[in-house]
Amino acid sequence: MACQLALKEWNVVCEAIACGQQIVLARKGGIAEPEGEFELPKNRFWLYPTHFHEAESKLNLLGQKLLEDHPEFTQPPASPEVTMHLVCEVAEAIYLEDEAKLDASLFEQILNREALHARYHYRAPGIHLLVVRAYEVSHVQTITPTEAMSGCKSWVELPQPLESGELRPVVAESDFEVRKNLLLSALRA
Template sequence: MGEHSIALKEWASTIRALLEGDQFILLRKGGIHEETRHFETRSDSFYLYPAYEHQRRELLKPEVRHYVDDSLRELESPGLLKGQTYLYAWAEVVDDIPITSEQELSRLYEFHMWTANFVEERLRWKSEDPLHVLLLRVYRLNRPLHVPALPEYGGCKSWIDIQELPRPDKDNLTPVIPLTEFAEKARVLRRALRL
């Protein structure tokens, strides 16, 4: 049996923001078809697999809505092989912070790209479960990978196992945010959350 790697599905527009260093967190509640019905961090490092189905411009703050347009242009690019998905990013989880109140959530507003209404709606959905704030160290793949867009990778689930794909070599990874700058950003975020 060949190697495989785990990937976290995320809006393509969000992955673009992560790769630009405009964001270093993800907010997760879990997909409708999660095996456990709850979000769990299945790995402390993973590929970011772009999803296009649910991203909508009006769910983003006006100044970053271009990320949706950019991702859709990329999807329609003649250079994209039919039936393939390109992977551009690898991420390491530095922290998984549970958020359970709108007060905590409001302190995160400056750290993410989504509208206040959208993230509040995410918090209220499955209200017995916390909203997970994944603090990520993101790396750009110097040589993007293309993988088959298999039917089993579709649907509303967070994690997918990508067959025949090893973990990236260190020489293929460039940190989006240098370590000292990232440590300072993480400190500011934790201070905002009063951790």
């Protein structure tokens, strides 16, 4: 499968997804996006690890443990190259306007409660939650970012479609379905 779209996300969040600890992404929108709002242009994308805006104080205990296990995530990269090894598929996209239901997503991500609620309130109340199924690729890709990929934006168009090769699910299908359905039922209750 070839894909040209990538979603920028903190290194530590990419690691949480790669370990199967996280299946939901909470997105608000970057200042470089139209009207500052998050949009979902496609349901499948590469996960593009970044240090941009990364902060230990915004992570729960699992996230802090991942940072402790991966001190390289706290340092600026030695090389400008970005290595991508995960492709995600959006299983469900929800725009959540009811803040009371937001905490249900805490069990499926590594942001702490304060950071998640701060994102919810950034600019105007509401947040996009993407339930993602992650896949390890057999063809790891390394790119050199262009100027167009820099800055505070969620999505980057890669210079060309990148081939992923075979995809191996990070979380078994039956486990993913149980976790997804529990989360969705809590969010829609």
